Amino acid sequence: MKALARAFRYQRLLDNGVYGSVTDMAAAEKIDRGYLGRLLQLTLLSPDLVEDILEGREMNGLGLPPLLSCASAVWHQQRASLDLSRRTSHPASDAVKHDWTQ
Secondary structure, three states, X not given: OHHHHHHXXXXXXXXXXXXXXXXXXXXXXXXOHHHHXXXXXXXXXXXXXXXXXXXXOOOOOXXXXXXXXXXXXXXXXXXXXXXXXXXXXOHHHHOOEOOOOO
């Protein structure tokens, strides 16, 4: 939960122009640049998955390492790669894909 909150905080700092790049932010925040980049990937998690995490729903012992390795920006693929496909998905949100590179 803490990592998720930090990821969205760091993304907000980038979005608001507080830091010009992940490299600048990593240096200022004294965080390894690679770790910060992986942490920022948590902002690509589907809203229903974020909600499940924040509300403490049973996630089959899901921890930070599997979340950090969940690279797909296609939301329904996230659940499948995390072996959460048995949980109810939200089809309307599955079609949305984020592209944070623009």
